[in-house]
Amino acid sequence: MNKEQFRNSLQEKGIHVSDEQMEQFDTYYRVLVEWNEKMNLTAITDEEEVYLKHFYDSITAAFYFDFDKELNICDVGAGAGFPSLPIKIAFPNINVTIVDSLKKRITFLDHLKEQLGLQNVQFIHDRAETFGKNKLYRESFDVVTARAVARMAVLSELCLPLVKVNGIFLALKGSNFKEEERDSRKAVQVLGGVWKQVHTFHLPEEESERSIVIIEKKKATPKGYPRKPGVPNKNPIQ
Structure with a gap:
């Protein structure tokens, strides 16, 4: 997916990307590749593959959930963002608050934030299990996201404690999701969640299967x- 195809594909979904935003994506790509030579951030470095498998794939969440408003979002284990x-x-x-357990990834993200000129973004070096116990953050986010971090039962335990009651846990999953x-299912219920929607589709060009999983937090997570x-x-919840 080249840059123009990326922009046009988002436009078809009602997401307008300005010239300035396209420059930010270009900078993101260049910084990602530059830092990837020093540390392992991604196995995908070809420009068209990054635009498809990282940038476009990430934004597919917005095809099924409205991000066009002020939201407090936590991204668990975001890696390269x-x-x-x-x-x-x-x-x-x-x-956006990103929590990641690897300090060097936080260093990369701090540099990336500066290069992109992003506001209202913070990065926290912590394990998700510890972060979910922190009273400053527990049950404080409108939306918690995660992509390719762990199996769904494990991911639910890492993410749902951070979601406020009536908030959303949004997981981006691959072909093994079913x-x-x-x-x-047991883990989601125990942690206070209710399955709301699962949207399954295929990425353009390569046709790999993806699922956007939307879980609503209906009650507080047990302490x-x-x-x-x-x-x-x-030992996942079963």
Whole structure:
């Protein structure tokens, strides 16, 4: 997907990307590739693949959820900033908090933020299990996102404690989601969530399957969750 195809494909979905925003995406790509030579941020470095598999793929969440308003969003385990920073570029009104366990990725994100001129974006170096217990952040976000971080049962325990009651947990998942969905229904219920919608589609050009999972937080998450670092992954809620 070249830059013009990227812009036109978003336009077809009602998302207008200005020249200034296109320059931000261009800068994002250049900084990503430059830093990727020093640290492992992504296996995808070809420009057209980055525009399709990182930028466009991240923004597909906005095809099914309205980001065009002021929202406090937390992105768990965003790595090189996906999906929240492409969404932030496309929808500048949102406030973004990224939590990531690797300090060097936070250093990259700080540099990227400066290069892109982003406002109302903060990065926190922490494990999601610890961050979800922090009273400053627990149940404080309108939307919590995650992309390709963990299986859905584990991801629910990392993300739902951060979602405010009546807020949304929005997961971007790949082709294995149907199996993950079965295994995560108990976890979502225990953590206070209700399945709202699952939108499955295929990325343009390569036709790989994607799902946008929308879970609504209907009641407070029990105090015992998330459990200690490493426990959710070793022993998912079943």
